Amino acid sequence: MEYFICANCGKKVPFRSFGTRNRNHCPHCLHSLHVDRxxxxxxxxxxxxxxxxxxxxxxxxxxxxxxxCTKCGFIRWNRIAGDDDFELFKGLNTVKDPR
Ligand SMILES: [Zn+2]
Ligand SMILES: [Zn+2]
Structure with a gap:
């Protein structure tokens, strides 16, 4: 199975999972990498x-x-995946829809 190593917590994260076809963030710590424009x-x-x-x-x-992005300040939003840490997600601040 294809996976990436989370740059924040170091866990192996498979690209495919329930509810997402193109995973771009870690389900354990919800961090991602700035690779897309x-x-x-x-x-x-x-x-x-x-x-x-x-x-x-x-x-x-x-x-x-x-x-x-902790480096350049770029902001992006994504759907959450079925196996994301929902407790962690719930603890985040609600922000205004940035679109
Ligand atoms: Zn992680
Ligand atoms: Zn960046």
């Missing part, structure tokens, strides 16, 4: 650590996780 394009040269920054609900109630 727009979702999935892998074109950013930054490669900074994207820390979980906040959360918001879309109009249809879907939970969205907001990441902020």
């Amino acid at each position: 727009s979702s999935g394009d892998r074109s950013s040269k930054c490669k900074g650590l994207m820390a979980p920054y906040g959360r918001f609900n879309k109009d249809d109630g879907e939970h969205m996780l907001v990441h902020k």
Whole structure:
């Protein structure tokens, strides 16, 4: 199975999981890497650590996780995956929908 090593907690994270086709953050600590300029394009040269920054609900109630790059301040949001640490997610601050 294809996986990546989380840059924050060092755990092995498989790319595919329930509820997501293109995982971009760690389900254990919710950290990610700044590798995209727009979702999935892998074109950013930054490669900074994207820390979980906040959360918001879309109009249809879907939970969205907001990441902020600790290196350049870039902000991005993603759907959460079925096996993300929901307790950790719930503890994040609610932010205004950044779209
Ligand atoms: Zn992690
Ligand atoms: Zn960055």
